[in-house]
Amino acid sequence: MRLTCPLCGERDSREFYYQGAASMLNRPPADAAGQEWHSYMHLRDNPAGEVRDLWYHQDGCGSWLVVSRNTVTHHISSVDLIGAQNAG
């Protein structure tokens, strides 16, 4: 598997650390209800198809990335810095 880091270019997946669903970016406020925290931490759509996942260019520039990828075909349609995602 190869990913195109927005800063470093196309790299082997060996350079990256995988974190999981990009919904982890939507951290609830500190005083949110337990149920909201539970949903944020544990519950997942986990689709067989298009996902937005977090990857970290650990052996590269240290950027956290949002990767749009298909979990059935492994096709990657986009890779963005998480900052760019937040701004968008």
Add this chain to the structure above:
Amino acid sequence: MRFSALKVLKEGLTGNKGWQPHWRNPEPKAEYDAVIIGGGGHGLSTAYYLAKEHGLSNIAVLEKGYLGGGNVGRNTTIVRANYYLPGNSEFYSHSLKLWEGLEQDLNYNVMHSQRGIINLFHSDGQRDAAVRRGNAMINQGDDAHLLSREEVRAKLPYLDFDNARFPIYGGLYHPRGGTARHDAVAWGYARGADQRGVDLIQNCEVTGIDVENGKVVGVQTTRGPIRAKKVGMVTAGRSSQVAQMAGMRLPIESHILQAYVTEGLKPVIDHVVTFGMSHFYISQSDKGGLVFGGDLDFYASYAARGNLPGKEQVMEAAMALMPMIGKARVLRSWGGIMDMSPDGSPIIDKTHIDGLFLNTGWCYGGFKAVPGSGFAMAHLMATGRPHASGEKLRLDRFETGRGLMDEEGTGAQHNLH
């Protein structure tokens, strides 16, 4: 038809003409007392125990592909009861007891081979953890022995004791651990369930779960609607999709776990051996292939195939631990879809919908759990109460933080197992 040496002999002498189908191909009925979604190991064993232990006979197992086509036919066949946290301890202990005697129970040789598992450790810290685990196993009533480095060497002389990057300090030995012939487990339960009247319906994909007034009433399938009083979702690898039909979001992410088999070789590895410095576990099948595996590929996937880095990592661990297998050639690798729960442990529980039950989150541990999972799931579905062996496998433990079963200590959150 009962299987026996005599039967094999008799059939052999008469041209093997008398063998019967191991199970029927029934048409789905309009209504069942219980429907199990998923004809894998866990679904089939659930149906079997529902019939055998609870006297239900009007049961269907709905399988979208072929029986045993999921992870029960795609794993490294290891059977063990070496957990240390409450919940897992009693569950896997019970499952192992069911394995012991499964051939006689099912009248099917699943080749359960208690050849012993040795978990190696490579530091003082790992030894302490192994001792804690071994003591928990004894406390549970199972078996465990602490092996010194020299005792490991006597059993496994082929390990790299001389030049290893991470020296072998010793091992935790679980003599009752071992392996089984994975497909046969599915087939044995299928045949047993079929003989007790369970309808095993292949090529029947569930496309919807019908709920009325908070109570499950049936399922929609590619072969038409089927009414049911109780429905069990036993679809590891597709749990999230099936639960979604009932409006549920599960604490599950699906990952790829690859496994490998080499060409057939004369006997060379007599136990199940695991490496302590990386995920690597290996045994030799009765046919002679070295069967081994390692860590997840570490990205959510339903592709049931993996990539090179995962493969290389496992082969590297193999070379680090037992370089004598370097000349063995890997014949085939495959990928299973793992339902990864946040704490790495399974879930057998009711849902918020009356009559709808959930069995998921088997992570790496599904195969050895097949008997115990079916037994506990059947008990829950039949009686509405959890069986003692499975009462801690609760769905709400993540929300409450009570009874988390994070055996690895890597975290009760996703992607750390």
Add this chain to the structure above:
Amino acid sequence: MRVDGKGRIDREAPLTFRFDGHDHTGFEGDTLASALMGDGVRLMGRSFKYHRPRGVMTAGSEEPNALVTTRSGTRSDPNVRATVQELYEGLEARSQNRWPSLGFDLLGMNDLAAPFLGAGFYYKTFMWPRAFWEKLYEPAIRRAAGLGALSGKATDEIYEKAFAFCDVLVIGGGPAGLMAALSAGLAGADVILCDEDAEFGGRLLAEAEQVGDAPAFDWVQDTVARLNSMDNVRLMTRTTVTGAYDQGSFGALERVAHHVADAAGAPLECFWRIAAKRSVLCAGALERPVAFRDNDRPGVMMAGAMRSYLNRWGVAPAKSLAVFGNNDDAHRTARDLAQAGVHVAALIDSRADAPNLAGDVPYFPGHLVTRAYGRRGLEAIQLRRPDGSQFKMHVQGLGVSGGWNPSLHLSCHMNVRPEWRDDIAAFVPRPDAVPGMRVAGSACGQFSTAECLKSGAGAGQEAAQDLGFAASGPQLPDAEDAPYRLRRLWAVEGKGRAWLDFQNDVTVKDVVQAAAENFASVEHMKRYTTQGMAPDQGKSSNMLALAVLADATGRGIPETGTTTFRPPYTPVAIAAMGAGAQGKTYAPERFTTSHDDSLPNIEAGLWYRPSYVPKAGEKTWRESCDREVQMVRSAVGICDVSTLGKIDLQGPDVGKLLDFVYTNTFGSLKPGRARYGLMLREDGFVMDDGTCARLDDNRWLMTSTTAAAGQVMRHLDWVQQAFCPDLALRFTSVTEQWAQFAVAGPKSRELLNDLLDQPISDETFPFMQCGVVSVGGITARLFRISFSGEHAYEIAVPARYGASLFETLVSRAEVLGGGAYGMEALNVMRIEKGHITHAEIHGATTAFDIGFGRMIAAKKDCVGKAMAARPGLIDTAREQLVGLRPVDAGGEAPSGAHLFDAGAEPVRENDQGYVTSTCFSPSLGEVRALGFLKNGPDRHGEVVKLVDHMRGIETRCEVTDPVVFDPEGGRLRG
């Protein structure tokens, strides 16, 4: 036997070799199989289950029968395909899976018991009595099973791994692959062309045909020479592309030195990871047999292989041969053999209406071969005439062709199933089955040479065009363009056993029986009969088995479907894919600047640290450890702590970030001060702990534990980028840039003041102070922090000064009655002080559990705070940190032991906790331990039962506070 005038072997270069102890002679250019055939050997192996005598069946890596063990001792290499093994002088090979000899194999009696050993027999028996499975049945089965044997020792041969990158990867160097490489190469693309054979040419190496107006092989040589002259084309022979993976990743195995007696320093094999923007699959096609009774006799082989042996190696399996097929291609074998002067006793074609294309050979259209005779070598065949009558014909060799299957394996590695083509009765790849991959030549069912050349050129050109190269494509030479006609024939009906999977001994009967037992799905059939699960993965047999199953279940072949094609295409040695990992190179080794190889060093993650630092005369680690503890407690000790993770954070907003990642408050920390901090994972459990020092207004230094350094860095990146991207700060890891040493003990300040350019005092450097100091003119950082519980400092200098500072510190310490101390002493002192390490914060403990619940500041949010507040995580019934003291004389409290109420049975239901760390405390003169106990803080003073079944220890322990040495902390402040 050798056939004069045929083959491209070098008859001037004879090579001697040994097979099963007998001397043989072959020639340069031979494979082991062709050389044995040239020497008249037909029997080369035994089958897996019935131990049937077997001869060579194919001329390639798909070989099911002729598997041998080459070389000897630790270099012994099992399951080598004799058809792939190139001959070299002195080659040694042995047959496998037979005892006592290949000619007479005792387990050959399994064949007599075949009626009882049919499909899945073992699922139905060996169940009684239960205890016999592990003791009797399984060992017997294991001994009988398996093929070759491993030596049981590691080899000294070298294996390697490498990466390669290209625009266009061409897989297979036959006519299609050569043209694909040429057209992509001419367009300017970077091309890698791989072929598993020792030379390029593919099927053209085995055919007597023309390309252009020259023999095909001349065209091959010209084309290879042309490719070789192009800088942008890399040619790799003996290289099998084994798997296709995501985003144009491929695995490939290069057999670098299997063809020479002595690798002379070269690796035996190299496993390549190839990243290709586009690929062209030109893997050719594999011939499939026809099943008939005893079709596995040595001497029965694939017709195309027989032609290869003749044309490429100048050998034939015997003097009198026959060819049996259902397609035109079989005729070519008969034609070439006859033209070479080999006696062709019969060309048998199942098609009654097929014209004879073989010339002057006895032709039997509409006939079927119904049986082969000759246990250790073919003696005769039985034919059935169109009218049903049968007759016997004496031949010693039979070429069989049931048609050709495109080698589409790689195109299916990403789960896309192939599609059925009725006209060629075979599966072909679907377009775009692998993103970026095109398929050309016979791999996509284009069987004539002309079609191969054309489709190869087209695919190479298109691949280059995709990437923006302007490609016009090379000229296509004239070539053989005969139509490929066949009429499907899978199995000849009749009595007896007809083999499908030669390796695993699966017969037509087995598949039919599986279907009768309702193993009707192709996957069920495969798994029940083991069809296609042997080393050849059913390359020649799966199609037949599938067809037989389709017939038996009354379905068509497309509805029956195929099993899954999985990598690797051909088996790959673990040593190749795991190259580089044997021994010390499994993982990087990290050394501190003070590293001393003569000390008893232990692994600490990837680092090495000294366990203890023995003095002359000390015999055990305990002696050294006890001395070192007393030394630190009474004088001064030096310990290298450089392995701790160090992160340099700069910017006005660092405090805000720290407030969010640590449970406790940091923003208020004054410059020149350090503070202990606790980090949680977002799930509320403890991730790590360490100190963080504010060097000046805008500069901070965070330390993490050695084990969690990488995780903490990743975590900081995550928190900053995900949740506070607008904070004004930057940070980077400086773990390797600084060497850091603990200077601990009542004489630590005395030592330092002897060394520092400006002395320090309690006033200028109180506990938890930090600052810049100067040592011999070198700028250093000093931290007054303590893990030992003593008055202590850590001093850090740029790593290049580390070795010399350590040496200086130790020698000064020795003058003061101190010296260096190791990990054991460090551990003892921290247990005495109740300080936690990853033995306690092992990933499943909370701040609450370790008694730091109040360190989660109430007034601010931090990572993990919400989850840590879950009711289950603050339940007093949780196991919480306590100290433990054995109350019985000589009592031990080993780590890993479990805790129970004093009178309780040691069973799970009564489990109260466990021990995490233990030591003999020289300071207190007794064993002390840390552990977790349910409701522990409320149980100080209680006596509990400690049980370690593993070591047979049961003892009573008093529960204490975790801090048992200098609980008021006077020593570290004083």
